[in-house]
Amino acid sequence: MDIGHREEGVPSWVELATPDAETSIGFYSQLFGWTHEGFGDDLPGARTCLLLGRPVAVIKPAAGIERGAWTMHIDVADADKTAEKVLAAGGRIVTPAYDLGAAGRTAVFADHSGTVFAVWQSDRHAGDGDGDRDGDGGGGDAGVDAADVPGAFHSGELITDDVEASAAFYGSLFGWTLSAPHGPLNRREWRLDGRPIAELLPRPAAMPAEIPPYWDVYFTVADAAATTEAVTRLGGTTLMPATPVGHGTIAVFADPTGAVFTVLAPAR
Secondary structure (H helix, E strand, O other): OOOOOOOOOOEEEEEEEEOOHHHHHHHHHHHHOOEEEEOOOOOOOOEEEEEOOEEEEEEEEOOOOOOOEEEEEEEOOOHHHHHHHHHHOOOEEEEEEEEEOOOEEEEEEEOOOOOEEEEEEEOOOOOOOOOOOOOOOOOOOOHHHHOOOOOOEEEEEEEEOOHHHHHHHHHHHHOOEEOOOEOOOOEEEEEEOOEEEEEEEEOOOOOOOOOOOEEEEEEEOOOHHHHHHHHHHOOOEEEEEEEEEOOEEEEEEEOOOOOEEEEEEEOO
16 A cells, blocks of 8 residues: 655545445445555555545544544654644644554644644655656555546645634644635635645634534535535435535535535536
């Protein structure tokens, strides 16, 4: 299993912890056209989900949880040093850094508000020539390289109660900055070296107070309305119907295990 490497500080792939792996694998395979293969002995029962032969996600069984949950991974050069930065910025370590065979090293953290995210330290280096940069579908780089391909992981969006505190935390970790707010919900872009790499959304008024801040994960689709019909047919739930935004149309769903995710049909 080769997750690969894209660029330090950039969200690269996602992982689903689920109480029912077979149901989750069946749902997303039919919804996004993913194929899957065994991850290996490092994560027993986990499956690597592939799009055009390239990893886009991992689905793993998790005993003792009632509902599924997606976790976004951000590429870093050193997971252990990132852990030190997390603690210094007021976050905490959920799962200390550990190796996943020869693929790389990972760790799970919570930010200043308790919002969970993960990091990925590849055993390869950007520019080493091993990845597939020519778009032919080979190689082992994460699916974010083809973020506009239907079925690919597109990006993440942090839903937060404190924009300034979030900006300080993630800025200190990854060098991210925030754009000016835009649109009726005051969304902002997370930027790295001036380029957008994720989104931030202040808690919407309609979001129940009992739901804590979280990192939402976005997947690209060709048609958000058609995806809504497919989600219903496959046993998922629509939390927000297809809604135009500045850069396309989004819709928010819960899969059959309760894991929340969003799809984006980019504006053409």
